[in-house]
Amino acid sequence: MREYSVPVLVDVPASATLTDTVFNRADTDPGTVIIRRKSGEEWTAVTAAEFRDEVAGVAKGLIAAGVGPGDRVALMSRTRYEWTVLDYAILAAGAVGVPIYETSSAEQVKWILGDSGSKAVVVEHDGHEETVRSVLADLPDVKHIWRIEDGALAKLTESGADVSDETMHERRTSRIGADLATIIYTSGTTGMPKGCRLTHDNLLFTARNIISGPLEPLFQVRDRAALLFLPLAHSFARIISVVLIESATVIGHSPNMRDIAPDLRTFKPTFLLAVPRVFEKVYNAAEQRAVAGGRGKIFHRAAEVAITWSKAESSGGAGLGLRLRHALFDRLVYSKLRAATGGVLSAAVSGGSALGDRLGHFFRGVGIEVFEGYGLTETSAPSTVNMPGANKIGTVGKPFPGVTILIADDKEILVKGRHIFKGYWNNDEATAEVIDEENWFHTGDLGELDNDGYLRITGRKKEIIVTAGGKNVAPAPLEDRIRAHPLVSQALVVGDDRPFIAALVTLDPEAIEQWKAANGRENASIADLTKDELLRAEIQKAVDEANKQVSTAESIKKFAVLDVDITEESGHLTPKLSIKRDIVTRDFAAEINALY
Template sequence: MREYSVPVLVDVPASANLTDTVFQRAEREPGTVCLRRKVGDDWVAVTAGEFRDQVAAVAKGLIAAGIEPGDRIALMSRTRYEWTVIDYAIWAAGAVSVPIYETSSADQVKWIVANSGAEAAFVELESHEETLREALAELPGFKHLWRIDDGALDGLSADGAEVPDETLTGRRTGRGIADLATIVYTSGTTGRPKGCALSHDNLLFTARNVAAGPLDQLFTVDGRAALLFLPLAHVFARMIQVVLVETGTVLAHTPNMKNVAPDLQGFRPTFLLGVPRMFEKVYNGAEQKAAGDGKGKIFHAAAATAIAWSRAQSAGGPGLGLKVKHALFDKLVYGKLRAATGGRLSAAVSGGSALGERLAHFFRGVGIEVFEGWGLTETSAPSAVNMPGANKIGTVGKPFPGVTIGIGDDGEVLVKGRHVFGGYWEDEKATAEVIDADGWFHTGDVGELDKDGYLRITGRKKEILVTAAGKNVAPAPMEDLIRAHPLISQAMVVGDDRPYVAALITLDPEALEQWKAANGRAGAGLADLSADPAILAEVQTAVDRANRSVSKAEQIKRFVVLDSDISEESGHLTPTLKVKRNIVMRDFAKHIDSLYN
């Protein structure tokens, strides 16, 4: 088995926990701005002292409400400032936070609350409260339900006013790295979500070693600021939040995942994290806007130059001619793209699935370098990540400090390190299936390590298709290439036990609006466009591009364009925009069968 390890940079003492930095920074530098929260149209500064005081007040309220060390408390909310206050308050009270996606159904909420044994919950909106109350109808042991938008934090702060500081200190310092910090439920792409039990050590060890190692330049330089908009219920955004708090990077939140542009303009971050679909939509949106303004040729030339310039950075540097073209397009195109993000953004981290080399080179050429990383909920988010000055595009980077990555005989990626979870909550059987006797966590991903220790993910074991002819096909790389087309929203490759490979494809409703205006189809609906010859020709170009990347036996022979999009709202995508393949296979079985008739 091939292995690659990176030594630990930062040790974490047994007495430490996730709240230490919040309270210690407030003692050392109470006036330092560490967060900003949006009030109306303004971004209001929150100092280290103010943040500590709010966390402490809510934590005292929890203690007054009878919350005991180790109790589980659910948190169902969009990404916002209060999410962070509540999370750290739960830890300061000695309890365990159980995040729930704010889009979850009553059945999903019921399962998470029941399985985790949560005795209390915070919700954000009235609709969230209704969902939770529906789920609680069959859970009589539940004690408290607080709604953020109904003044819950002020109420808890008032209730806890009589709790002595010494009591809070005892609760807070009574938890060490071995104690459970959170139960994060997987997004459920293949079945019922499993609760990943993550300790203070899992999160704190990861955050401090990531911050001190691969990505230190993103967090430790003066003036750094980050805007979070991905769901904090997902371990990816949650871990980045811990990193930001640990490093003192100014942190802000917005719930506007689908329309983040105004907050980018107002807050002007230097750093973002996102998922590949977000970067795809930024590129596609810019391309469509340029085409609509009659500047499509200029944009395509600028994009080609950005990609060429980035590729040259990895091969000795660009020549004089390319430098001149790049400088010209920086004034005409790239500067405008950077201005749309607030004008200060220079770096981003992408995770969740493959970004694709073309997009990564494009953004680096524009002046916004995207660093791909990789990991799972079970590994506290990252296990590998690219880094400034050593960004090998097309890979997900090297292991971060303290991590060992191995490749099994069957190509499966295996991981060891203090960031690996202790197991699935209340499920020893499932835990034993993924952590072997030698301590390796079996990720289920397939990949390879190059001679320098960079990891490349090539597929997912459970998603590898085996055609009737016995050909193994990894669908993800082809799906990424198809989805890069501006008119395409999602693509799912099929072909397991079938005579050939085929694909289900959906169209992007937002991108179609501009296409319809430019092509005289103003009144056409999605059902009409899914059978429109011009649209089918566009999709064919995307499929042809994907087919050129694989052998003939792996190529997509037929495809169908669905007359509706698949989305989180339709139940076909997770909150981090991963396709729930089993659900799509079930709901579109007739369409799949038609591809083989």
């Protein structure tokens, strides 16, 4: 199949804006709890009326500070309650939000504030403020800096006390769907990020068609609640935040995705969103705990039963014997995994990169079904998503209502719909490179549609490796398989203009400590382990597993284990954990050359 469309389900009015639901719900259902805010170890309920009042108060403060219609206001913070208040307050003031990753460097902050022409910026803490002030001399448009941990919301509300409700209402309702809501700068694996112009209509059309379309069952669950921990500066988390507000799903915020376990247990979400690396870490951590406790064989058997059960469910249902084994391991293993997520989590959405069939089937077998989706910042995040009752694991689902997918002659995925962005900010040339005369957005990703309209991602057009022998190799599927091994943190496949394919591998800091203890290597350094034959044999298993899916010419012939990890802090990963290939290959050129 070359093309597949799904008709529009919800035709959002041209006058509708993102703030409508916040203010209208406060009038019709003021006591409805829409957020639970973390306060110490407790979660405090925030009603629709309380949220509206806080948004309105901050919006008045922005208006009093001189923020006008269409002005850009930047927001640099971790995922927290105040982020969502500020996001909607900026919109209610008629302004445009410009999110900045809280891990951004001074150079990146300078670029985003300067390129967007931001008039003000809200930061989370003094470290962020120092970063902004270090580049302020080159940013004449920035007139205000507010700090969340210095009481920014209260100070803005106080300073806006003289702004009337009528003034704020006029400002808020002066916006329509076609007006700009946000400029989201793509994190980018090369160069400075480009600002994607997304309108109120882009985000509302996406959110409302998802809620009433493929993911509708997730928003019909009693006491539904979702915990946000991915960076809200990223389009994936941002659209989910909009979806949760629009659907009145109770939201919780967890500021540190690396230490989310306690919040999962106390917040008890029914729904979660994450990138594949999170699911990989959950699986690997459970496996390592089982092995360390002498229950490794039980865990591995339970994992295989979960996967087999899920596959059977996809093809007609499990037989009695399999159902009995599944029920046994549910008591012994699966229930403990679910308890670690709060005990009521049954569904999650994964995006950003490929989850992989094995993990998809494992989690469904455990009782937490993961629905993979696909999209880019330029498509308001999603374009396709799997759905409850029709989850085809290994694909990224069908287009959501109002979206058309076309596979071009060169296998590139093209997308059309009201969710497509309005172009790059201050960069018409770049816009023309991705949106053609027929309004198809060229994603740069490669894929295929099956006979049922499900999309499968097969590679990245610009990341295709061409060996010296002329063989085209997509690195992502190989890397995903290697990274699934519990000892592996990251993997980068190389081989451009080289005689064969090779890989760089880094070790997971937590898993490797447990491995060292279990294998008599307690005193070994990471540098020692890079040459350790037992350790390399384990990594070879991961490489062999990856090679099973490709031809001999595409398979990895050699690998090097690095003595450092590839992280966001080291500058080698984007905030959504994508590898910056050019930077990694530059910084580890000696290690790559040594492989050849």
